[in-house]
Amino acid sequence: MSHSRNVYLDMKTLEEARAILFSTFKSAGMPASETLPVSDAIGRVLAEAVTARLSSPSFHAAAMDGFAVLAETTFGVSESRPQKLILGQDAFAVNTGHVLPENTDAVIMIEHVHAVGDGLIQIEAPVFPWQNVRRMGEDIVATELLFPQNHKITPYSIGALISGGVLSVKVRKKPHVLIIPTGSELVDCRTTPIESLKPGQVLESNATVLSALVEAWGGRPQRGDMIRDDLKTLTDALQNACEGDADIVLTVGGSSAGSEDFSRAAIQELGEVLVHGVTMMPGKPVIMGVIHNKPVFGIPGYPVSAIVAFEQLAGPLIAMMLGQPEPQRPVATVEPIRKIPSKAGLEEFLRVQLGNVNGRIVAIPLPRGAGCITTLTKADGIIRIPRHSEGIMENEPVQAELLRPLSSINNTVVVVGSHDNTLDVLSDMISARYPGMVLSSSHVGSMGGLMAIRKGVCHIAGSHLLNTEDGSYNLSYIRKFLPDTPVKRVQLVFRDQGLMVASGNPKHIQGIEDLSRKDIRFINRQTGSGTRILLDYRLNQLHMNSEDIAGYDTDEFTHMAVAAAVLSGTADAGLGISAAAGALNLDFIPVVTEQYDLIIPEIFFETENIQRLLNVIRSDMFKEKVNRLGGYHTERTGEVLES
């Protein structure tokens, strides 16, 4: 179809793109320098080597309270051969930090001295030269190198600088980075109340995130005006930007190959496109260009793409300009809990949740959509799957870059299984009571939780699996699927499951029976979820056929996602918990009250973190907060059940 579109003529690998970037702008040189008082220079980079102007100490100083003497006059003294010293002639009273009087080179500690009358002291042991003395220059000798250029000033550095008499330093100016958000759909979140958002409008967030990242990388961000999708407007804005005093220009959005993507054309009109398209994911549609010798980036608009493109290209350029090595995240060896296929030809930045389960760091892949910022905010680490790889096998040890310190990952309780809103309450209360302890939950359905326990990749499984023969929950499944894993079972809540329907119930849905009506579109939960088992059980009881239910094969992974589908009108009904319906103001038609338990392997049960978690669950405050959600019953919450 005829349509004005860009094409990625010649995608580069990330290594190629970086090589082009660094070689193109190497000659641009370092930014200018500025002189700052040392106290304002923390985190800044020295533009030149700094040498000491003063020695430290700048004089010989007593290191103890006592008496300064010339050490050689005390040689030979002992208990049997004590010696008297005349104050003001042989010995001089000094306190710690005092200047050593002339012609003395040692201090006798006050504890080792006896007063023996008018102006006389007696000693019973010798001192050696420089004993109890801080010698001039012991720490720093004037003129010595304190720090080479490109040293990044830390709080500790400040101490050495001041002690060396250096009170101001020449540091590199922060590279000035201008950020221009583009997109006709964007709305400035600082000026538009969210209530007035219209469908199709999007709160601009990338510019704020990128500004924060620019600062973190040592640059000085400036936010330009938002630009609508229009080639002329963008070209004019870029022209102004490149004639101004910015060191780097970022346009955000419109870097792809769509009909409303103008970044490439605008850069091409004013300068040169160096790279369009890098074989990485997210971040593929990034553009690198040069206008008036100035680096210009077309940063993709999807939030995770924007961050990856910045961190892999624009950030490292800032570091280069500051003479700094690129910051390296700490890494750890992790094991994915399931197979992760990946597209060969693209280097993938896969976001994962991490936790230490019985000595192994397990990695739970998060969704891969570049449009989902929560795949990064929920991530504890990033696994980089190389370009030539087609993925990672289950349990294959791989390196992950860590987004949280290892100590924090080691302090994480990994919950896998069915989703329930009370887990959010639990997470918040744990975070409040036990700073540093983290509850990380991953929603794969009840059966997924049990399988995770069997594989030894989680501390807790959340489960509400109904035994359709006797109406019991979880016990028969544990016996069947975890025969070799001793576990404890703790009841979290009873909860109401029912049909979530649009507010006011416009389609007059009364119960499960209505789901086979032709005018009803259902949204299901995934196979293996307790809610789906519950649905199938009810369908069976009612002699209904799943094939008669429109939407039975469309599924979501959480109650909230089902509720969102109903709210948006995508579906007319979904089975889920009352709390999810209540959260989005949907109507709720109760179907059954079910039991939701936590399944905990016995090897973890007595650990500090599990006991802390149980303390929270058993607290009145937890029960109160859960009851406030609605649709929950806490009379047996926290009880250890038969398992």
Add this chain to the structure above:
Amino acid sequence: MSHSRNVYLDMKTLEEARAILFSTFKSAGMPASETLPVSDAIGRVLAEAVTARLSSPSFHAAAMDGFAVLAETTFGVSESRPQKLILGQDAFAVNTGHVLPENTDAVIMIEHVHAVGDGLIQIEAPVFPWQNVRRMGEDIVATELLFPQNHKITPYSIGALISGGVLSVKVRKKPHVLIIPTGSELVDCRTTPIESLKPGQVLESNATVLSALVEAWGGRPQRGDMIRDDLKTLTDALQNACEGDADIVLTVGGSSAGSEDFSRAAIQELGEVLVHGVTMMPGKPVIMGVIHNKPVFGIPGYPVSAIVAFEQLAGPLIAMMLGQPEPQRPVATVEPIRKIPSKAGLEEFLRVQLGNVNGRIVAIPLPRGAGCITTLTKADGIIRIPRHSEGIMENEPVQAELLRPLSSINNTVVVVGSHDNTLDVLSDMISARYPGMVLSSSHVGSMGGLMAIRKGVCHIAGSHLLNTEDGSYNLSYIRKFLPDTPVKRVQLVFRDQGLMVASGNPKHIQGIEDLSRKDIRFINRQTGSGTRILLDYRLNQLHMNSEDIAGYDTDEFTHMAVAAAVLSGTADAGLGISAAAGALNLDFIPVVTEQYDLIIPEIFFETENIQRLLNVIRSDMFKEKVNRLGGYHTERTGEVLES
């Protein structure tokens, strides 16, 4: 001797002191909260859980340029059964990001569509529901938990907050920390020109360092006036401080047991001393107290003690107030290159330089004086030697807390051996040319350098060992001491060695012969240093006896330290290099021109970092800078010599 002194009545271990601290102030509770726009909240801590106000996307959005359709109308379509769609009725043109028109649930990519005439398109493949669509709530569902309380906001968090419609957040106020420097010797470095410093006066640096640390730990520092050593003045200042709005008060200096140490008495007068003295080194004389329910610390005045006391006690209290876990430094397993004895009964924080030599991280202990801030600024890591330990054996693998990222330690060239000022020039130029590459040098004398090579604990040894039989340098020593280690030898410089004497040469020293004069006090270099070998060689040639030289047994480890001793009048003469004399404006009486080489094991010679270092050494700029120091000759600099 009668003398007004404090005593450490009851020292606590660090664990005990921390337990007392945390339990005493736990009830003090969290600081109040404040509400900030999200863009100002980076690095701050959420005072309450944050839930999303908007879903993201807040509408079903096209994820591709193309045509929106109802997927089920395309089922069964194939190349052999193409289908025509009427624009505006069956299909609607959309671009990426556009709202999906009503009654559509999928987007056909523009590439897969043929225009077949007026208002008609043709497709040859089906789409499935939600294909190429970003569904409402795919990233965030309104009301879902975005972050629990105590979450620390990162740049990424900002993206999730704005996308979830959260534009301002309630964060914990930064704990307000008042810092009161004490000490009659102190001079405010911001107001006193260093030229006017008098002997006995010291530039105050702790308050600036502690302010920076308070900020790094999340607090808000305020610097109080400097207080002289006087109980009444200090008590008044503390009283004011504790009645004011500070959350934590630090007095700095005067926490020890000397006659001019008043912190303890002042705290006791106004409140209660909880702990005086912690069995750690540095930092032992720290005080913890409480006045009007407010935590007050007596921070010791030695710069390293001050930092350790802050980081082990006051900093963690700030973290607790913010509901944050204590930051943990990354650790690595390291091997000390020599035995490190330590005092049992004290937990020691030993500062070490680190480098990766042939796969092992070697640790070179730095001097241990708490008064030397450079022992911390030069350190790459800290080995904590437990209280019950009497030290660490050579090569015993121990954990070190890292002060630089492991990637930086792995990018460090470790030079051990004789000290020469040109190594500073080299370090600065390497840092400028190769960001991230570090030259770490440790001064143990030439022989110490060769031994380090033999033990495999350094990349390069700097050496100027004279063969007293044939006048050659280094070669015979290499053959004797490194028979099994193939090495390359690269000449760094020729340099002048001579006697450094006070400016104007007041004692009329002409040469080595004068050192036996009774009115001359000499300062020597340590055994094993090339300079000492040179001295002994000359003494031998001149038939002089070392016992006739006053000060022969007093030694220093570097040329600069010898120069400083002469400058301060401690010694009248020392043997050293011209550059050191020149740096401190001493007179210099040449004795000999000697050769200083770098000895490099062959296994390292071809590595990238060694080749980079040789590139620098062979550059004209290096030679120019070295020649500018004076007393150096660079005609063979960079040459590979026989070895």
